[in-house]
Amino acid sequence: MVFNSEMAMETEDRRPKVTMEEYKIKENPNDYGFSDETFDREKFKKNLQIIPVKRVDYELEFDIIGLTPAIANAFRRVMISEVPTMAIEKVHIYNNTSIIQDEVLAHRIGLIPLKADPRLFEYKLDEKDEEGNELDTLEYRLDIKCSWKNKDVKDPRNIDAMYKNHNVYTEHIKWVPRGKQGTLFNESQVGPCDDKILISKMRPGHELNLKLLAIKGIGKDHAKFSPVSLASYKLLPEIKLLKQITGKDAYTLQKCFSPGVIEIDKGGCAYVKDARYDNCSRNVYRHPEIAKFVELTRIRNHFVFNVESLGAYKPEDIFVEAVKILKKKCVELLKELDFDGK
Template structure:
């Protein structure tokens, strides 16, 4: 249909509907004169039978309309036969999905990325978001053995603060500890020994930062109290971990010591006054964000539907200036047209945050500008905490969703 490509720039929907009804009546008259092969297939093959939804329905199906009072047409139609009467097959088809699904990376940096996920159901986009927040594992400090803490920060608070520091290590190299004894495959051990020297006549302060945490590849150095000394005189004294080998002898870590990277080094753990001391050992294990937010690999991750800002009429001069100044994020721009006139254009629709300032005037405003959302186009943002790069996190999330699906299938069969 010729009209299909430019429905947005058209004025009101009513006129569109009228034109459609015209074409339909046309097609009926034409079909009367055609050959008859019989059956639905024949009818469908007729050139005038509409194979697509009428434009206004198509718009409702693919867009959310954000009106001043409330958004409308917010649902996604799932039922395969929803549009059967109109000849539209609404069933989900894998090949269609394959053909239409796209990912376009908009911004990528070490710890955050923004990409467009196009042609996907919101339920799936949401599934990725949820998995990223709660189910992609990372390593985080879970157990803190405090030998000495004379700082003003209480032991529990100190442990809590340590737990929230993101460790820059690939969690895929580790196993879940569960109830196993801590070993080199499930535990990372850090040591912290900070001291603020007492100098006479001086008020010293010392800031303990994350880079003061030193990796102990050989595991804990603190001895277990209960182990009786006389029997173990020959063997290695028992500690809080049972490492069979040093972690830096493992190929993954031999050239890549575990620690914190970049800005994570500057995370403040505590501040010490003169004479105060902290001595502790921190054991990091693998876990997921569902148990505690410290294991969440993302600071946050979210998506939003692609905004679509459509000017329903030509907006010029004063009104154009007014609308432009109204928008706090600068969606609109002004273009000079002939005879010194100015015209409003939509320059950056992606920036729209749906504040609806531009349509707040009520009826008038809604007639001028239409704010819409594309239902299957998601602008997805991942802000990593630093353990893994955001793209790796996303692929991990996909893998987790995959394994979940496999589990459902296997359980069902």
């Protein structure tokens, strides 16, 4: 058992690392970085690991081990700007007597995320055809008017009792099926991702009468087509305590890191509970008497990804689509180079 433990520690120490000092990043003297490594496809396939960590609602956390920063960043950029979604592109305003200007209203509506699966639609290729067709366009209507509900309410703060339809939410947007769309989808599959997104506030006499047209697009063209509210990564943190830290110093150390990173046992001794959620603040260097016993490093080929979907895709599907898109780009590049990738 001792032999196995020592072997595990030796293997762990071989991982490529960078050290986080107070004012700079220090490279490992035995590690020459990615620029010194030649690419070996078989070695890459052997070392590559994708490990799901946490999935909550539309949020996904997963690890990718064995990548270079360039490829990790390519995945991030593709997830943000090249995985397509459906979004409202055209807003036909027939009547708008609210206090929001037409341009601002159209912009707000365009940013509403839609549930519609873009993989089931085509790109709209003919820019002159504003109306589109059932294969590339979804149509919605927003017809709502604010009116008095009870003029005798004495408390002016009780607006729910006074007015009807004084708040315009995304639940008021109604889908208008085109062609065979009504047999393929239902409103819950193509409507807004959240029914309670506030579009506008109105008062009696205010009215909205709009036709909305949604098309397929990518975040590179406009941020409203991006499928994520968050797609980020960081290097896996590693924290080592070089000496037993107890008493007041243990509590000081705990406050230097994010909650859950450093804990204190029943004997009052600090220990590293979960280093992966360290936010790299380096606050520990404010306390020289403690900092000299703490070693902060990052594993430079271990990436912690966080992806938060807006609702059109499951978060894991966003990553899969990004991989497909990046693969397609590589294939096209090889064709351009007239090179046999086998």
